[in-house]
């Protein structure tokens with residue numbers, strides 16, 4: 661992991677997420693597919709999830725470190741914005757754009773802004789705007805940075821479904837993805853007998869929901885498991901896409 665002011669080798673992919681464990685749940689298989697192929701992947705979390713009903717921030721930070729190691733991340737950062745009060749404001753857009761310019765990823769992943777959790781909505785909208793901002797030479801020069809707009813940007817599925825633009829085959833890494841999610845042990849442990857984890861925001865246990873969902877999307881592409889991604893507008897194709 662890097663501290664904010666280290667000189668950082670560019671990443672192949674950067675994942676923006678609202679809370680620790682979001683990246684693991686929604687795109688952990690895609691991350692593992694990339695890191696297994698030797699690609700440098702980083703995750704930038706906007707909050708530490710300190711308002712979560714289960715666990716506390718210190719426990720979650722230690723769990724996050726274990727999960728990052730399982731995913732094989734080259735870098736993980738946290739903007740330390742207030743959990744459950746994340747706002748898509750100009751400061752968040754600037755912060756995200758600065759990290760995009762510093763980390764120079766070829767691919768940006770961020771939450772689809774249609775979601776039941778307001779923090780996911782805020783992170784998703786801010787990331788869309790930051791992607792555009794990071795490519796503005798005049799803005800970047802004012803920040804002492806070189807402009808960089810990742811050539812590809814995809815959105816990840818949170819609590820609500822969308823029609824995917826593509827599904828990543830995660831069959832070979834699915835168990836490791838679940839291990840990364842299990843590293844957040846406090847999130848899978850009821851705080852008392854009344855806490856069954858069922859509410860409208862996130863009905864049922866996270867591990868089960870993620871497992872079932874990945875099997876469903878995998879089935880759509882003839883794979884055991886898969887993760888859905890949304891691309892804003894048509895994906896360009898050339899002869900290589902047709903095999």
Ligand SMILES: [Zn+2]
Nearest residue numbers: 678679682777
């Ligand atoms: Zn979340």
